[in-house]
Amino acid sequence: MQTNSTAYLSEMGIDTYQLMHPQRLSGCQVAAINLPSDCKMLLVSPTLPEGSQAEFLERVLKSMQLTLAQIRHVFPQQVDQVQPQSVEWLWFAGCPSSDTLQGKVLSSPLLSDIDGNNQQRKALWQQICTYSE
Known part of the structure; x- marks a missing residue:
């Protein structure tokens, strides 16, 4: 049996949701994110x-010899939930970088701002190339 709030969300077509700032709720345990x-x-x-x-992301990854299956996406507010482990690349797109995790760090505007902008694409490529030298 669904509760009133669950039924209401279901009627709106919302089957899952996530709190943007769960740490603001007192006593709320934030689930850790374990990367495969x-x-x-x-x-x-x-x-x-x-x-x-x-599609643009897939093209960038291909140039780095990576596939979509080898990456995971998190929202900026979730970075602190990611378990500290070895990830080769960290790409902060459209948000400030964080030193919570270790790896090769890329920082760029949103993907939508890079695709079709030669200057932004060049800047991203230069960052990628600094790690291959």
């Missing part, structure tokens, strides 16, 4: 890449 062992890159961005942004 095959995860090579953590993409931290306020937007989840979809459509043309996902």
Whole structure:
């Protein structure tokens, strides 16, 4: 049996939701995010890449010899929930970087702002190349 609030969310087509700032609730335990062992890159961005942004991301990853299956996305407010473990790449797109996790750090505007902007693409590529030298 659904509660009134659950039924109301269901009627609106919302089957899952996530609190943006669970740490603000007293006594709330924030679940840790464990990355799979095959995860090579953590993409931290306020937007989840979809459509043309996902295609652009896939092209960038291909140039780095990575696949979409080897990356995970988290929202900026979730970075502190990620268990500190070895991730090769951290890409902060459209948000400030954090020193919570260790790895090769890329910092850029949102993917939508890079795709089609040669100056931004060049800046991103230069960051990637600094780690291959």
